[in-house]
Amino acid sequence: FDVSVWEFFWPLITGAAVVVAKPDGHRDTAYLAELIERQRVSVMHFVPSMLRAFVEEPGLDRCTSLRRVVCSGEALPYDLVNRFFARLPQAKLANLYGPTEAAVDVTAWECVPRDPRGIVPIGRAVPNTQMHVLDARLQSAPVGVPGELYIGGVQVGMGYVNRPELTAERFVADPFNPGGRLYRTGDLGRWLEDGSIEYLGRIDDQVKIRGFRIELGEIQHVLSEQRGVKQAVVIAREDVPGSPRLVAYVVGDADHGVLRTALGRVLPEYMVPAAFVTMDAIPVTANGKLDRKALPAPARGGAAASGEAIQAPASDLESTLASIWAEVLRLDAVSATDNFFEVGGDSILSIQICAKARRHGILITPNQLFDYPTITELAPHARQAVATLAEQGPVTGETPLIPIQQWLLDQDLANPSQWNAAIMLEVPGRIDDLTFRRALLAVVSHHDALRLRYEQAGTGWKQRFDTPDATNLSFDTALVDHFGSVAADASIERHGTTLQTGFDLARGPVFGAVLFREREGEGARLLMAAHHLVLDGFSWRLIIEDLMLACEQIGRGESPALPAKTNSFRDWVEALTRHTRVISSSADERSWWMDEVSAAPALPVDHAGADNLESSTTVHTITLDDRATRALLHDVPGAYRAQMNDVLIAALGMALRDWVKRPALRIDMMGHGREPLGEDRDV
Known part of the structure; x- marks a missing residue:
């Protein structure tokens, strides 16, 4: 109108x-x-x-x-x-x-x-x-x-x-x-x-792939300029929850491998689509606009999705590794020459690859995946793993805090129970509410950390594992208008706030979910939230896998039977404690680190004592010219054998050093926390 x-x-x-x-x-x-x-x-x-x-x-x-x-x-x-x-x-x-x-x-x-x-x-x-x-x-x-x-x-x-x-x-x-x-x-x-x-x-179309915020229009523009491309659309698909990837839909006769190479010359690696789909025409709605829902899911695979020849595994070891890659990366087929990072891998998924390889008796490390990113290159460096059986029953009782937990609790937050992370999933509408509730309870029982409790005593904070029961889970359901409407967004935000403000570190729960269904239609979405003390970004993928497996089992009339447990959080805490004692026993190493930390000056501030909160931040934006941007994206990796982030951090350090006029300073950075400790542990 x-x-x-x-x-x-x-x-x-x-x-x-x-x-x-x-x-x-x-x-x-x-x-x-x-x-x-x-x-x-x-x-x-x-x-x-x-x-x-x-x-x-x-x-x-x-x-x-x-x-x-x-x-x-x-x-x-x-x-x-x-x-x-x-x-x-x-x-x-x-x-x-x-x-x-x-x-x-x-x-x-x-x-x-x-x-x-x-x-x-x-x-x-x-x-x-x-x-x-x-x-x-x-x-x-x-x-x-x-x-x-x-x-x-x-x-x-x-x-x-x-x-x-x-x-x-x-x-x-x-x-x-x-x-x-x-x-x-x-x-x-x-x-x-x-x-x-x-x-x-x-704004809703902005996507993040492997931590990088991506403008799809920029990729689309470069793709449309390539020979043999009459029309192109690039979208982010998440056909597998927790594994978003870029997919390019192309009208024309351009070769997928040629397109991938051409885009790689002018775009950063993380902006090159993981899959290409050739179509006779881009689908449109009755109003003539792009019909995103009509775009087909691509075949999942590196060489397979690009229409290139697949190199078969050359040994039983390579065949096992290919099966593991296909399972973790949700690929239909894996070529022995597929680059792990080009087919959707990242640092977090590398840990999953190594964990599943260990269960097959193969010992590889995340660092090796970075150094040897194809199966052909990786296989010669794999070793036979020693089989170990982790504790399979529910873990209960007290366990020490790890350093990052202790640090978070020492921040003396006004409401420590509310510090959490959340994730929203599109889920099959055919799965009923009771099935989701039973599946979530099975996940909470299986993953002991979701039952952790925290108490502040005279000697400080303590944590313990609670026993499995229904009080460990907050679960609610809600009906909304069609997803994407402002009314539905408001309802989701309202229920999400209730979920996230309802956590209780001492009595529980510290994990919960809300299932949203459309009043008319079959759409359904599941919002899950967990306190930062009990779950990290890597763990979300495991939780999602186990949740969907439990739903499938319950749907078949079976009792949930999740995969065998790996080493528990308590095992990890004990291993970390032993590792810390070894480091502490070395007076020279401990003294060196203490000197380094004490030598780092506090940054000068205009007004000391202000709350260090998101709401108190201000933003200063500068724009790099084309030459500097091109150097960062394309020249830096080869010149310094480092990623763009490494160079930017080094530049930040140099700028801060010149500002405070001191030779040393400290920059805190977040990691996944699953560092190899020299022990045969599956974490």
């Missing part, structure tokens, strides 16, 4: 006629070309996905009356603009942007062929409109820095009828104009040097 407003009124105020196509005629490009020729149509409006189909119509050369085409509704790709001018050189092309909540269109851009910047801006604000690019604290983002788009001006709506919560969330006070209001779009954009804005996609 929104676009139809100006489509009706524009002809009336200019003395033109409106030509209405037949129902579903917009899908028939030959019919559209004939209609344009017959009715002498001079102006048309397209959604970009439909424009792409239209510019490939053979009869387009008959549309000589067409003088202007307007695009809106979704991002206008750079390659489509160039194709448009190649097929319709006599016509102009405008790119409009705007939401219904702000009277449709709020920016406009006159497109030009072959813009040297390689992008299509959404333009500048139309009259009586203010456009803002703001960060999470409603501060203006510098030129070139992404932020959320906010709209101000006379056309901003009053809000949503009978939806006060939604209105308050999306229509906010204008920090630059007392008494004014801004509409929060949920879109990402950035200022360009000429004062126009580049659209970067929806």
Whole structure:
């Protein structure tokens, strides 16, 4: 409806006629070309996905009356603009942007062929409109820095009828104009040097792969420029919970291996899609927009997914390793020459690989996976593992705190029970509530750390394992509107807050879940949360695996029977304690570390004693030029034999050293905590 407003009124105020196509005629490009020729149509409006189909119509050369085409509704790709001018050189092309909540269109851009910047801006604000690019604290983002788009001006709506919560969330006070209001779009954009804005996609579409925040549009643009690619879409898929990966969908005849190599030359390794899918056409909805749900899941595998030849394992050892990789990485097939990190592996998954290899009698280390990332390279360095059986029954009673737990409890937080991490999963709607509850209870019983309790005594904090029972789990269910709606998001946030504020370190629980179901439809999502003291990022993957296995077993009418336990948390604590004693027995080593720590000066601050909280942080943003960015992404790894993060940390250390005028300083960094201690332990 929104676009139809100006489509009706524009002809009336200019003395033109409106030509209405037949129902579903917009899908028939030959019919559209004939209609344009017959009715002498001079102006048309397209959604970009439909424009792409239209510019490939053979009869387009008959549309000589067409003088202007307007695009809106979704991002206008750079390659489509160039194709448009190649097929319709006599016509102009405008790119409009705007939401219904702000009277449709709020920016406009006159497109030009072959813009040297390689992008299509959404333009500048139309009259009586203010456009803002703001960060999470409603501060203006510098030129070139992404932020959320906010709209101000006379056309901003009053809000949503009978939806006060939604209105308050999306229509906010204008920090630059007392008494004014801004509409929060949920879109990402950035200022360009000429004062126009580049659209970067929806905030919801931003993804993180292996810890790196990725702009999918940048990958899409590079991919679309490759020879043999007519159209390309890149999305992040999480077909296996906890294992997101980039998938490229391509229309054309380009070889997948060639595309992977070409993208690797201009993009960082983590931005190269893990899989490529060739399609006859990119699916679109009835409105002509990209239909993400219709994009098929790719075959899971490195060489397999890229259409390359698979090199079979050369020995029983290589065959076992290939099976382990396929299981952990959720791949359909593994080539002996697949690079572990190129097919979805990371430092956390390397630990899982090593743990499963140990259960097959193969001893490898995460460091070896980094040094020898293919099965062919890794196999010669594997050793036979000594079989050990971990304690299988429930672990109960006291156990010492490990250093990081002691550190967290020593922070004297106002509400230590609330310090937790959460994860949201899409789950099969066919699994009933009772099955989820039984499966979660089985997981809590199996993973002893989810039953830890903490008490503060006169001598300090103590921790103990509670006995398995239903009080160790917080589980709730909720019905919501369709997922993705603001009302559903608000309900999820409300129930999530209740879950996360309901933990109790002394009495439990410290782990819980909320199952959300759509009122109409089969969609379901499971929100799980656990206190930081009992679960880390690596453990989430194990919890998810065991939860889904338990659900499958219960669904078949079986009692949950989870895989054999590895070494318990208490075993790890005891091993760590022994390791610490060995280090402490070396007076020289202990003295060296104490001297290093004491030599690190405190950073100078303007006002001492302020709360060190997220809410008290401020952000200062700088932008590196193209040359420096290219050096970091492409030149640094080869020149220094180090990753970009290593170089940035070194630069931070040098800058801080020059600032405090001291030769030593300390930078705290987070790790997975599963360091090899020289013992045959499976953690």
